Amino acid sequence: MSRILIIEDEASIRRVLVRILSEENDAYKVEEAADGLEGLEKIKNEDFDLVLCDIKMPKMDGEEVLMEVKKIKPEIPMVMISGHGDLETAVNTMRLGAYDYISKPPDLNRLLNTVRNALDTKQLVVENKILKKKVSKNYEMIGDSPAINHIKEMIEKVAPTEARVLITGPNGTGKELVAHQLHERSERSAGPMIEVNCAAIPSELIESELFGHVKGAFTSAVKDRAGKFEAANGGTIFLDEIGDMSLPAQAKVLRALQEGLVQRVGADKDIKIDVRVVAATNKDLQKEIAEGRFREDLYHRLAVILIKVPALNDRREDIPALIAHFTDKIASDQGTVAKKFSDPAVKLLQAYDWTGNIRELRNVIERLIILGEKVISENDVKLFASK
Numbered sequence: 430m431s432r433i434l435i436i437e438d439e440a441s442i443r444r445v446l447v448r449i450l451s452e453e454n455d456a457y458k459v460e461e462a463a464d465g466l467e468g469l470e471k472i473k474n475e476d477f478d479l480v481l482c483d484i485k486m487p488k489m490d491g492e493e494v495l496m497e498v499k500k501i502k503p504e505i506p507m508v509m510i511s512g513h514g515d516l517e518t519a520v521n522t523m524r525l526g527a528y529d530y531i532s533k534p535p536d537l538n539r540l541l542n543t544v545r546n547a548l549d550t551k552q553l554v555v556e557n558k559i560l561k562k563k564v565s566k567n568y569e570m571i572g573d574s575p576a577i578n579h580i581k582e583m584i585e586k587v588a589p590t591e592a593r594v595l596i597t598g599p600n601g602t603g604k605e606l607v608a609h610q611l612h613e614r615s616e617r618s619a620g621p622m623i624e625v626n627c628a629a630i631p632s633e634l635i636e637s638e639l640f641g642h643v644k645g646a647f648t649s650a651v652k653d654r655a656g657k658f659e660a661a662n663g664g665t666i667f668l669d670e671i672g673d674m675s676l677p678a679q680a681k682v683l684r685a686l687q688e689g690l691v692q693r694v695g696a697d698k699d700i701k702i703d704v705r706v707v708a709a710t711n712k713d714l715q716k717e718i719a720e721g722r723f724r725e726d727l728y729h730r731l732a733v734i735l736i737k738v739p740a741l742n743d744r745r746e747d748i749p750a751l752i753a754h755f756t757d758k759i760a761s762d763q764g765t766v767a768k769k770f771s772d773p774a775v776k777l778l779q780a781y782d783w784t785g786n787i788r789e790l791r792n793v794i795e796r797l798i799i800l801g802e803k804v805i806s807e808n809d810v811k812l813f814a815s816k
Contacts, residue, residue: 431548432475433459436468436482436494437510442533446481446540453541465489469497472505479547481531483510484518492522499526504554506547510535568609571754572747576739580607587734588614593686595731596709598738601788604709605669607736611707612665620664623657628670635678637694640685646695658691661704671731672712672723682706683727706731741783741790748779751787755794768798773807778814 433450437443443461450459460477462468466488472480480498484491495507506528511519519530528547531540570581587594588611596604605624612622630638637646641656657666668674674682685691686706690699708731717723741748752770760767770778783789793814801809 430456430458431478433457433479433481433544434462434468434471434477435459436462436465436480436486436491438464438483438486442483442510442535446535449535449537449540450544457544465491465494469494472498472502477505478551479506479508479544481508481510481544484522485512492518492525495522495525495527504551506551508543508547568606568613569754570603570606570610571751572744573750574744574747576744577747580736580738583734583736584610584614587611587736589616591705592733593705593731594707594734594736595714595728596707596736596738597714598709598711599740599786600711601786602738602740603787604711604738605667607738608665608667608669608707608709612667612705615665615705617664617705621661622665622667623661624667624669625657626669628673632675632678635675636681639678640681640691640693642694643696646693650695653693656691656693658685658702658704659700662702663704665705665707668706668708670710671708672710672714672717676722676724679724679727683724683730686727686730741786745779748790749775751790752778752794755791756798759795759798768801768803768805770797770805771807774805774810777807777810781814 431454435443435446437446440463443463447459447461450457460471462471465482465486468480468482469489471477482491482494491509495509498505498507503526507522507526509519509522509527509530510533511530512533516532519527519532522530528550529543531543570577584607594608594611596607598604608624609622612618625639627635637650637654637656639656639658641654641659642650644650644652668682681691685702685704689702691702692699714723714728714732718725718728752775756767756770778790778793785792796813797805797809800813
């Protein structure tokens with residue numbers, strides 16, 4: 430049920446609004462406040478999905494109420510009620526964050542449409558927050574070692590900026606987690622996050638994949654197609670394993686970074702793009718540059734900020750937390766009760782040589798959960814986690 434608060438000092442207007450909304454929808458629970466102070470007190474102590482608020486009121490006017498609500502509960506849509514002489518003020522409240530305004534006496538259709546739209550908007554905001562929490566949990570960085578805490582601090586500082594980031598580290602260490610955290614904590618989080626695995630795309634197709642193509646550009650180009658850079662417009666593009674990108678493709682990526690322009694394969698028209706680039710590699714790019722396989726100018730464009738993700742062997746103190754995290758997640762995914770790991774089993778896993786890093790650890794945990802006893806023992810680890 431949607432809870433609506435009407436803040437209006439004229440009792441007759443309040444009665445009209447309450448009657449209209451109550452008769453319109455049984456799912457609306459409508460409450461009243463006779464002035465701004467009373468209304469603000471209700472908002473502070475209760476949860477409302479929408480507030481209709483008069484502008485001219487004694488004790489505290491509507492503009493003041495609006496500004497206070499935006500500080501304490503900014504997610505609540507505020508629809509302002511304006512008298513004939515309040516139109517300029519009503520427009521100003523929109524600049525202050527009001528959802529909309531309606532004039533007195535309220536037009537029935539206008540009022541109901543505004544209320545429905547405002548409640549729909551509120552629901553979308555709530556759903557988006559829930560979705561963002563779920564997404565964030567999927568890309569949560571587990572651990573409290575100095576190395577991981579340093580990365581978390583770097584993300585906090587760098588994410589809100591537009592700086593390009595190059596993430597380095599061995600395979601399986603979680604470079605993509607860092608990339609997603611950078612996007613989710615950025616001003617671009619409402620935009621798309623487009624991932625490109627440069628190592629998985631054949632070199633002859635990488636340019637088409639990144640920049641798109643026009644019909645007839647090559648044999649299989651049967652229609653125009655946008656590339657990943659266009660798809661990421663307004664958001665972030667994550668170029669994973671960029672060290673495997675061909676030199677011709679590197680040249681085009683460099684132009685995209687320098688000029689904010691891309692050109693589809695087979696086209697002669699430039700397309701303006703607005704993307705933040707985050708790249709990752711498991712290669713030593715300085716060595717690749719020395720051997721002529723990677724452009725030095727592109728490296729310097731990408732590596733404004735460098736974040737190195739450590740191997741799991743260099744952060745063994747995080748393994749118990751990772752075991753607990755994977756155990757809970759696997760149990761949740763499979764709809765089963767999470768198994769326990771004995772202390773000797775955890776210590777043995779901490780002592781392993783994790784050449785495959787976190788990816789390998791997760792696979793081993795899943796194998797132990799499937800094959801091990803109710804409490805995973807040291808013997809289970811020896812039997813099922815052996816290389």
